[in-house]
Amino acid sequence: MLSADAAGGARLTAVNGRAEALDLQIGDRLADARARAGTYVQVRDADPDADADALRRLALWGLRYTPLSSPWPEDMGGDGFFLDVTGASHLFGGEMALLKDLARRLSQFGLDARCALAETPGAAWALSRFHHGLPVILIPGEEKQALSPLPIEALRIDGETSATLRRLGFKTVGTLIDRPRAPFAARFDGKLLTRLDQALGRAAEPLGFIMPPALYHARRQLLEPVSHQDAIVAIMARLMRDLVPELTRDGMGVRHLRLDLFRVDGVVASLDLGLARPSRDPAHVTKLAALKLDRLASDIDAGFGFETLTLSATQVEPMTARQESLLDRIDDHDTSEREAMLIDSLMHRLGEDRVRRLVARASHIPEQAGGIVLAAQVQTPSQQKPHTGPRPFLLLPKPEAAEVLSLLPEGPPRRFRWRGVMRNAVQADGPERIAGEWWRDRQGEPDLTRDYYVVEDEIGHRFWLYREGVQDRETDPPRWFVHGFFA
Template structure:
């Protein structure tokens, strides 16, 4: 679909091979092909360097996933003319439930004729499958009328060396295949209709990949000679589930209609975006900021009308060479305030490379959440105190958003008090952008060290009495003073490996060199105890 979308947009001819490529790791691979490119022997997921060696005149363009998703969404709206139950199946498929709708177009054949004619008018090719179940329709659309592909596993007869083919007669059990399914077809190989109640017969000649199985499962089945769906149907279900997983049997049941697979129509989510087409290409940071000042007020108005606030904001810059570059920022709290969105976008405008110039800018609220106004009740002083607290939290959220634009919101964390008496669980780490700061921390029964680490064994005696000297990390320390003990018992309702040494007696120890350690003696339990160091005071 990606290749045909670009060919249609640029009004390019299909006489030359064309492909859409995307970055994958350290190389570029083909994500979409034109019909001419397929005829030249190219295939999906093929490295670009191999494709260029096979087809030197290949024309390529970079993939634009956002544009492809929008194009698929547009096709979904077009397909709603046939049925209100239309769902998207990214990256290039639509699923339509025609129950009770086919007679409006003259039956199932009439639906296929209308779909093909509309796609022809749009300059798109289409493969259609129509059956009682979603899985069967998926299989017919992709594999009906196609040759039975043989996996290159080394086990097939046609993969043997010439000197060993004389033994092929003895190994006919490896040779699977047969003629392509002869189903009722409409206008060539593009339309495939399975008669009502004949889903099993329609699926039988197709390869096992038509059941939407994972690649390694298809390869394993091919090694065993199970290459068609009818071969899989003849096997015991228990053995298939035990060897290849329950998913294999479940996919077969879905295709045959034994397991339900309803079609959920895509819900039209609230969409907030605005676009600015420029009369001349731009590339300077000042021009981008000026364009941003025109887009943000329009977006803010739409958000305020619906009571929504932005959580993630994306700026898409479309260049004159039909490529696009985008940048995305996140806010710690949903907001429709321009003063909070503009600095985040402005700080990342330097990442946009104008290349030959930018002629279209698009601002999209990629993620939104409802926002509610704060209602203050009580006397004036209380209202002012609440307003000051809200303003303070807003400043903290702005700081989190600014730091998140540089290092990512996921890298920012904050501590929250934990509901446990165990020292390691006294504080829980949570994402700063998706949590609310806790204003009132409960005071611990005793002082806690600033630096915590996993318990480290000390070299000293094994008695419960506090030692006068101990060796830790290769250094000998002498005890000057100590406070304790503070006895902490493990959570008996949880079997934690770290607390299998039993009850602990914690001590705050000051050495003669001025170091302050947090030591404890484990009385022993499932494993032996002893003296350990778990933290240091500042």
């Protein structure tokens, strides 16, 4: 038994079969239950978070049947999940075979499953809870007859509502179905009628699916579980080839893929693959998966092997059709496409954050004008104009303080000490004044005016130094910083 603290003392929140035999029920006070049982009962604290977590994992496992799986939230009991098997049941030999397979596998996990299949989530929920003789499949259109004999709790309503209804004499769903609606709407909140309509298919019910529905989806079930990386890559290639005809038909290429690996014991491992450009080339996608697996091999625990693999395209983009054969011959015909392939390879082996490109941004503050972004995010060339003044090709992300000697307070530097080395400024070109972006309200320190100098020392090393703040007006004394290096 599990118990949790509630108003007026601990109450039971879950009981197993043997406790039920002792006529103990959910909601009983723990003290009463102990007294009534008359024998030793084992009580543990309930852990709702762990339960929700376990349910989520189970719902993830449910993805082996269909890409649409939705765990029940708290107000539905939080003890089951929906699978939308529309268009997926034939893969398992029909709906009944699917349900039996589902129940059998769940019982192998030690779970006592009650499975029902219906046109609406509401009806399926009601049947799975209150119907005798499961698994059951409801023929479309018979919701009314099937639900009528069930108790009103089958409508997914809270305890208070059901208690009030019972007091008023409404004990089964059937007694509610054909009643005038207005009095109910006035007496109860809208939830009751909504739930009734949802169960009967009169109102649509959006489900919170655990994964965004995949746009394109392919699945392989294996006779023998696989655990070897090469085998997974080979199956991945076949899955991708399965997707190609549909992608080609719709003129789409994939930008993001997810490979789900279903382990024999119900654990699911997922592999996300992002592409720099839309593609539907199985060889390319497979290569990326292989590279990614190389990197993640130690993180994925194959256990006794994977029995099912699914590949879902979670993001697709239009791709212009072209003749493959032509491309093969004229090799450098589409450089940018081949460039994207190289970026993909590098990203998947080294990590997405390890491959970057430079972009220009609209700002005249040097460190904000030039950015470094993930190569995966760059879409179009930047449209910013290059800055006109001399700019170093290496820039310190955080300017480093330098001690500077100059003859005049506002004059160019003569000598400067930076990183512990004193250097003579043989030449100092400037200043180039860059005003702070005063119109942007930054918290903390305001942007001060900077006077930049290109400074060359005796040997010929060229630095980019600046003095921060205009003397007397903004700061006193001015501070100097080294900001970049010229070739």
